[in-house]
Amino acid sequence: MTTDTTGTAARDGQSRRGGPADSPFVRACRREPAPHTPVWFMRQAGRSLPEYREIRANVPMLESCRRPELVTEITLQPVRRHGVDAAILFSDIVVPVAAAGIDLDIVAGTGPVVAEPVRAAGDVERIRPITRDDVSYVDEAVRLLVAELGDTPLIGFAGAPFTLASYLVEGGPSRTHAKTKALMYGDPDLWHALCARLAEVTLSFLRVQVEAGVSAVQLFDSWAGALSEADYRRYVLPHSTHVLTGLADAGVPRIHFGVGTAELLGAMGEAGVDVVGVDWRTPLDVATRRIGPDKAVQGNLDPCVLLAPWPVVEAEVRRILEEGRAAPGHVFNLGHGVLPETDPDVLTRVVALVHELSARPAE
Numbered sequence: 001m002t003t004d005t006t007g008t009a010a011r012d013g014q015s016r017r018g019g020p021a022d023s024p025f026v027r028a029c030r031r032e033p034a035p036h037t038p039v040w041f042m043r044q045a046g047r048s049l050p051e052y053r054e055i056r057a058n059v060p061m062l063e064s065c066r067r068p069e070l071v072t073e074i075t076l077q078p079v080r081r082h083g084v085d086a087a088i089l090f091s092d093i094v095v096p097v098a099a100a101g102i103d104l105d106i107v108a109g110t111g112p113v114v115a116e117p118v119r120a121a122g123d124v125e126r127i128r129p130i131t132r133d134d135v136s137y138v139d140e141a142v143r144l145l146v147a148e149l150g151d152t153p154l155i156g157f158a159g160a161p162f163t164l165a166s167y168l169v170e171g172g173p174s175r176t177h178a179k180t181k182a183l184m185y186g187d188p189d190l191w192h193a194l195c196a197r198l199a200e201v202t203l204s205f206l207r208v209q210v211e212a213g214v215s216a217v218q219l220f221d222s223w224a225g226a227l228s229e230a231d232y233r234r235y236v237l238p239h240s241t242h243v244l245t246g247l248a249d250a251g252v253p254r255i256h257f258g259v260g261t262a263e264l265l266g267a268m269g270e271a272g273v274d275v276v277g278v279d280w281r282t283p284l285d286v287a288t289r290r291i292g293p294d295k296a297v298q299g300n301l302d303p304c305v306l307l308a309p310w311p312v313v314e315a316e317v318r319r320i321l322e323e324g325r326a327a328p329g330h331v332f333n334l335g336h337g338v339l340p341e342t343d344p345d346v347l348t349r350v351v352a353l354v355h356e357l358s359a360r361p362a363e
Contacts, residue, residue, distance in 0.1 A: 255277055
């Protein structure tokens with residue numbers, strides 16, 4: 001398959017002149033020369049923006065993810081304000097799980113809360129496969145956004161099987177993941193059945209986004225850093241690999257990101273990715289040595305740095321750009337999501353600074 005005239009995704013994997021497939025972001029993901037280091041921010045569409053808080057007032061999170069026109073507006077807000085090099089679809093990692101029949105809600109100040117946590121094989125059976133019709137609102141939102149964004153690429157995303165499984169087993173967010181690990185160690189057959197089911201749901205969810213026109217996808221494994229490398233390879237890597245290699249024919253870059261994953265970066269790079277996201281704990285040149293020379297990196301400014309005086313922010317941006325030069329491709333980002341108390345004007349200044357410092361002469 002080849003891209004349409006909007007260039008939303010080079011389905012045959014080849015960059016083309018013009019359109020999102022030839023954007024600095026996609027070129028960097030593919031380890032190709034770009035006019036500057038591209039920059040976007042995880043959680044760039046969110047609580048740091050007053051326009052977001054206004055439009056989301058009195059609209060529950062899950063409901064907001066199911067309104068295509070609202071999703072479109074929220075996704076576009078940081079592109080308009082900051083001039084970032086990519087948009088990321090406004091959604092939540094539990095959206096496909098809810099579509100698969102799990103009774104859950106996203107509680108303000110808490111996060112996803114599951115009514116009946118997974119404890120037995122029957123609970124896994126409740127997680128049914130999803131189709132495009134189950135998430136038609138996502139399909140519609142992506143198509144609306146592709147039309148609005150023009151040459152700016154749109155990133156689709158999903159939660160990785162381990163992180164989704166942790167929410168389902170714990171019943172909500174957890175600092176220790178004790179119930180998750182107890183199931184993982186105590187009943188590995190049930191654990192792998194759960195993750196296999198979630199991997200299929202995740203793959204279907206990402207395919208809907210790709211077919212609707214996203215230019216890249218990111219798989220978030222937010223809680224994978226709670227594991228040792230040995231446990232990650234045994235209990236998690238096969239399922240993340242199933243998702244990411246299942247998109248090998250999609251023709252879009254695949255990004256994989258987790259928090260606290262310094263010791264897992266090499267393994268994560270083996271999962272079938274083009275780009276490995278790195279949190280703020282590991283310098284990008286060190287991360288590149290762990291991941292290998294055939295992957296781009298994404299990151300990795302500490303979100304808390306954005307709360308410091310501008311000279312501190314500027315110095316850290318310069319450091320990260322320099323460390324990122326060790327990689328064959330670098331997408332500038334934070335090491336996790338934008339904090340709600342961040343001044344949006346600082347984000348705008350960071351985008352301009354990254355573009356200025358990394359500008360390369362036209363060939």
